[in-house]
Structure formats: structure tokens, C-alpha cells
Amino acid sequence: MLTNSLVELDRRHLVHPVSSFHGHEARGVRLLESAKGARVTDAQGHELIDGFAGLWCVNAGYGHESVVEAAAAQMRKLPYATGYFDLGTEAPIRLAAELADRSPGDLNHVYFALGGSDSVDSTIRFVRYYWHAKGQPERDQFISVESGYHGSSTLGAGLTALSAFHEGFGLPYPWQHKISSHYVYRNPIQGDQAIIDASVAELRAKIEAIGPERVAAFYLEPIQGSGGVLVPPKGWVKAMRAVCSDYGVLFVADEVITGFGRCGPLFACADEEIVPDLMTTAKGLTSGYAPMGAVFMTEHVYQTIAEGAGAKAVGHGFTYSGHPVSAAVALEVLKLYEGGLLENGVKMGQRLLAGLDGLRDHPLVGDVRGRGMLAAVELVTDKEKKTPLPAELQPATRLFDRAWEQGLIIRSFAQGIFGYAPPLCCTEEEIDMIVERTRRVLDLTL
Ligand code: PLP
Numbered sequence: 001m002l003t004n005s006l007v008e009l010d011r012r013h014l015v016h017p018v019s020s021f022h023g024h025e026a027r028g029v030r031l032l033e034s035a036k037g038a039r040v041t042d043a044q045g046h047e048l049i050d051g052f053a054g055l056w057c058v059n060a061g062y063g064h065e066s067v068v069e070a071a072a073a074q075m076r077k078l079p080y081a082t083g084y085f086d087l088g089t090e091a092p093i094r095l096a097a098e099l100a101d102r103s104p105g106d107l108n109h110v111y112f113a114l115g116g117s118d119s120v121d122s123t124i125r126f127v128r129y130y131w132h133a134k135g136q137p138e139r140d141q142f143i144s145v146e147s148g149y150h151g152s153s154t155l156g157a158g159l160t161a162l163s164a165f166h167e168g169f170g171l172p173y174p175w176q177h178k179i180s181s182h183y184v185y186r187n188p189i190q191g192d193q194a195i196i197d198a199s200v201a202e203l204r205a206k207i208e209a210i211g212p213e214r215v216a217a218f219y220l221e222p223i224q225g226s227g228g229v230l231v232p233p234k235g236w237v238k239a240m241r242a243v244c245s246d247y248g249v250l251f252v253a254d255e256v257i258t259g260f261g262r263c264g265p266l267f268a269c270a271d272e273e274i275v276p277d278l279m280t281t282a283k284g285l286t287s288g289y290a291p292m293g294a295v296f297m298t299e300h301v302y303q304t305i306a307e308g309a310g311a312k313a314v315g316h317g318f319t320y321s322g323h324p325v326s327a328a329v330a331l332e333v334l335k336l337y338e339g340g341l342l343e344n345g346v347k348m349g350q351r352l353l354a355g356l357d358g359l360r361d362h363p364l365v366g367d368v369r370g371r372g373m374l375a376a377v378e379l380v381t382d383k384e385k386k387t388p389l390p391a392e393l394q395p396a397t398r399l400f401d402r403a404w405e406q407g408l409i410i411r412s413f414a415q416g417i418f419g420y421a422p423p424l425c426c427t428e429e430e431i432d433m434i435v436e437r438t439r440r441v442l443d444l445t446l
Contacts, residue, residue, distance in 0.1 A: 003031060003043045018152070018164075030404070035062035038423045038430050040409065051403075051410045051434045053423045056225060056257050056374075057283035059345075060336045061425030067289050067332045074328035083112075083322040092322035095330050099294060102266050105275030107296035112322040116256035116282035117151030119293035120219075123252050123278045124155045125316050127217045130250065130301055133308020140175055141210050143203070143249075144219040147181040147227030150254055159219050162226060177210060179203050181224060182232040185367040185378060186386065192233030199236060203243045217250040217277075218243075222268035225257040228417040229376030231369045237272040250277040250301070256293070260284025260333075261342045261424050263372035264349065271371075277301050287333045292326035337424070345424030348431050349373045352420065355435035362442050364389075373424055377438065379416040379445070389416035389445075402444055408437040 010029040015021070031043035038061055040050045053059060060067070074091060081089040096110040111126075113119040124142070131139040142159060144150060150159040157165045158172035161181075166172060179202045182195050189198050207215050222237050224230040237253075244251040253276035258268035262284055265271055269279065278301060282293035297305075305314060320326075349372040356368045356377055366380035379399075381387045399412035411419035418441075422434060 006031060006043075037061045037063060038426045046407065048404065048407045048409050049422070049430055049433055049437070051408055051420050051422050053421050054288050055283075056262065056411075056421040057288035059260050059262060059284035059373075059424050060287035060333050060341055061423035064287075064289075064332075064336060066336070067287070067329055070328045070332035071290060071325050074325045078324055081324055082319065084317060088322075089324050091324045091327035091331060095327040095334075096322075098331065098334060099296070103279070103296050104267055104269045106299045107275065107279055108299055109297040109302040111295040111297070112327070113282070113293035113295060114291050114318060114320055114323075115151075115293045116254075116280065117153040117156050117293075118318065119256065119280040119282055119295050120150045120156035120159065120254060121153045122293075122295050122316060123217075123219075123280055124159075126278065126295070126297065126301070126305060127250055127252070129308065129314065129316075130304050131216055133304050136213070138214055139216040141177060141214045142175060142217055142219065143177045143179060143206055143210075143215065145181050145221075145224070146178050147183060147224050147230060148178075148219070148221055148254075149224070149226035150219060150221075151256075177206060179206050181227065181230060182236055183227075183230050184233060185369070192235070195233050196236050196239045200239050200243055203240060207243070207247050207249065212247045212249075215247065215249045217252050219252045219254055221254045221256075222258045222272055223263060223371060223374060225374070225419075225421075226413075228378070228413050228415060229370060229374060229419050231371055237269075238274050241272075241274045241276070252276060252278045252280065254280045256280055256282045257374070257421070260287075261337050261345045261372070262374050262421060264342075264346050266337070266342065268371075285333070286326055286329045287336075289333065290323070290326040290329040291320075292323065292330055341424045344426075345373050348422070348424065348426045348428070349375075351428060351431045352422065352426075352434065355431060356420070356438070358435070359439060359442065362439065364442050364445060370420070373420075373422055373426075375420040376413075377418045377420075379418070379442070399441065399445065402441045403437065406437040406440050406444075408434060408441070410438070 007028045032040050033043050034041045039047050041047050099110050100108045113122050144159040146161045148161045150156045158176040161178050189195050241251050253269050259281040277298050279296040286292045353370050359365050364379045367378040379389050403410045
């Protein structure tokens with residue numbers, strides 16, 4: 001009864017993010033009630049494995065009392081303090097220092113945002129400010145990668161390269177350019193080095209076509225998430241970084257998904273052996289227990305902005321930048337990662353990929369890919385021709401529903417791709433359940 005009335009209230013009043021307004025009315029909401037570890041319970045009392053950690057964010061898993069305690073203690077002591085006008089409080093300062101300590105290279109300066117989208121937006125503003133400070137305000141063109149996702153705020157959504165985020169919104173802006181994705185499985189170019197060479201040539205050609213003196217920054221995700229978990233060939237990210245260095249173009253790594261142990265280490269850039277000029281993070285930073293994003297800047301970027309501004313304030317910030325409760329949560333979550341979760345994530349990630357790889361014998365499985373606890377299975381009806389699933393199965397909700405019925409939450413991308421990003425706390429048994437349940441969904445889809 002309570003559930004029915006909630007569904008009705010939802011139908012009438014709640015505007016859901018990234019949902020079909022029209023279709024949502026017909027389907028109604030699916031209610032979750034509680035969670036522990038890697039398992040969530042819905043309003044009907046059914047337990048499911050959360051193979052997607054909420055929205056690739058609950059990296060530590062649900063129900064950590066120490067995180068709840070840290071948030072409550074901070075709320076009791078000081079629920080809010082602004083960082084504006086040189087004010088501050090302990091938690092965000094400590095967090096910035098802990099993060100700077102662990103970040104690649106000299107990404108020593110941390111600006112806090114509220115999530116991934118406004119972290120990306122913040123970098124666009126900082127990049128523009130940087131070039132003004134350097135006396136090159138004409139560097140105002142940005143490049144990103146097809147199939148990439150960089151959030152849905154007004155500026156960042158134009159760097160995103162997924163049509164649903166552009167159509168009807170008048171995006172992208174003319175200053176937002178794209179190069180092709182590596183998308184190894186469907187790339188007409190075969191072979192890792194050949195794909196890297198082609199991307200290098202394309203990025204160079206794009207910069208030359210725009211005019212090297214006009215290009216401000218290049219954005220990428222170390223592994224593309226929302227585009228379908230697209231893993232680049234080893235060395236691709238490094239090669240893109242090298243092109244940017246050649247042209248003096250700022251290189252921005254968007255680690256909103258790949259950060260905080262999702263792909264193994266705390267930051268995927270460490271695996272790629274590169275130091276970006278700026279780096280965005282969110283999601284796993286607080287493991288979804290509170291909203292927060294963090295933008296990292298190298299010494300050079302920070303000092304250039306500082307010198308350019310002189311005595312003036314740099315006019316960028318939000319009321320909740322560096323929110324003390326979110327910062328207290330993030331500090332505690334960091335302890336959990338380093339107290340064994342990162343290590344467990346690496347082991348479980350290997351088991352997950354090995355398990356999913358074992359599904360390659362299934363007639364519908366065209367590709368299996370991933371790194372750490374981030375993975376995808378791409379479905380096809382003809383393995384030779386790599387034929388995508390028929391249109392009636394493609395609406396992402398259909399496959400998602402089937403998985404849900406099997407007690408598994410995954411992300412089902414429109415192209416017929418299953419995405420996996422389970423919490424790092426998963427047990428071996430839970431990883432095996434994810435794989436077994438996936439096989440059942442595949443059998444039901446045949
Ligand atoms: N950047 C990347 C790579 C993302 O995957 C996302 C969200 O999925 C964002 C940015 C936007 O983050 P948020 O949804 O927290 O605004």
C-alpha cells in the first residue's frame with residue numbers, strides 16, 4: 001500500500017535524471033529500500049547483487065558504519081563552513097592534503113566540487129582562466145573523444161559525445177570538437193599499435209585544422225564509461241598525452257569513473273604512467289555516501305592562475321565547495337580503500353573478468369572487456385559480422401529488467417552492452433553470482 005502510494009507520488013511529481021519523462025509515467029519507479037555490502041533490497045523484499053555500485057559510485061560498498069559515524073560527528077561539530085574568502089575548516093583541508101599526497105606527479109592542488117559534472121565544468125573555467133593568465137585568450141577551443149561522457153552540465157555536456165545529451169539542447173557548442181573513439185571491438189583498424197597511430201594522427205590533424213594556437217585543452221576518460229566501457233589499447237592514453245605536450249595543449253583526464261580503485265589503483269592515470277595537467281574525480285571519492293567532486297591541478301596550472309589573478313579573487317566556486325560533511329566522509333572512505341578494499345578490488349576484478357571471459361562461448365557474446373572492477377559484455381547476434389542485437393531488444397530497459405528479475409543490477413547500454421562496476425568489497429561468491437546470473441539473462445535472451 002505504502003509502495004503503491006509512493007509510486008503514484010513519484011509518477012506525479014519527481015522528475016528523474018536521464019530518464020524518459022513519457023516512458024517513466026507508464027513504467028513507474030522501481031523502489032530500493034536498503035543495502036549492505038554489495039547487496040541491495042527492493043521494496044518487495046527481494047535481494048539483488050548491485051553489479052553497478054549504484055551509478056558506478058559506491059566503490060566501498062553499502063553500510064559502512066564508520067562512514068556514517070564520520071558524517072554524523074562532522075554534522076554535530078560543524079555541519080557547514082564555507083571555503084570562500086579564505087575561510088576554512090579541518091576536514092576539506094585534510095582531505096585536499098591526503099589526495100594531493102596520493103595523486104600522480106605534482107597534481108598538488110585540489111578544488112572541491114559537488115559531483116562529476118561540475119568538476120568538469122570547473123576545469124573548463126580554470127582552463128580558460130589559465131590561457132587568459134598566460135596572455136593567450138584566443139586558446140578557447142576544446143577537443144574530446146567520441147563516445148566520451150563528461151557530465152551533463154551546460155558546458156561539460158558539449159564535451160560529452162552521446163547524442164541524448166546534445167539533441168534538443170543545442171549542443172555541442174562550436175568550440176567543442178571531437179576525435180574518434182578507440183572502440184577496439186568495432187574499430188575498422190585492427191591491432192593496438194595501428195589504433196594508437198591512427199588516433200595520434202587524428203588528434204594532430206584536428207589540432208592543426210583548428211590552429212594549434214587556438215586549442216585550449218583535450219579531454220579523455222582513461223577508460224570510456226558511459227560510452228559502453230570502452231578500454232583503449234595499452235599506451236593509447238600516453239600517446240594522446242604526448243601529442244598534447246607537443247602542442248602545449250592542456251591535457252585533462254576525467255577520472256570520475258576510473259578513480260578510487262575502480263580500475264585497480266587509486267587513479268587510472270598511474271597505470272597509464274602519465275600526469276595530466278588537470279584531473280577530475282567524483283563518485284568513488286565519497287563512495288556515494290555524500291555528494292562531492294575533486295579537481296586536481298598541477299603546480300604549473302595552479303601557479304599560472306594564481307599569478308594571472310594577482311590580488312583579485314578567482315571568481316569560481318560554489319556554496320558547497322569542500323562541504324565538511326562530504327569531506328569527512330571522503331576521509332573515512334579513503335581509509336577503507338587503503339585498509340584492504342583496493343587490494344580486494346584487484347583480486348575480485350581479476351575474478352570478474354575471468355568469469356565474464358568464460359561467457360565467450362555463449363552464442364550472444366561478441367566481446368568481453370574491462371580493467372579492475374569495470375567491465376562490459378557486448379552482445380551480438382552474429383559473432384563473425386558483429387551484428388548488434390535486434391532493435392526490439394535494444395531499449396536498454398529490456399535487458400536491465402531481465403537482469404533485475406534474476407537478482408542482478410547491471411547497466412544495460414542501448415547498443416546491447418552490459419556494464420559492470422561492482423563494489424570493491426564483493427566476495428568471491430558474489431562475483432560468481434554476477435557471472436552466473438549474467439549467463440541466465442543471456443540464455444533468456446536467446
Ligand atoms: N565524467 C565522467 C567520466 C562520468 O562518468 C560522469 C558520470 O557518470 C561525470 C563526469 C558526471 O558526473 P556526475 O554525474 O557526478 O555529475
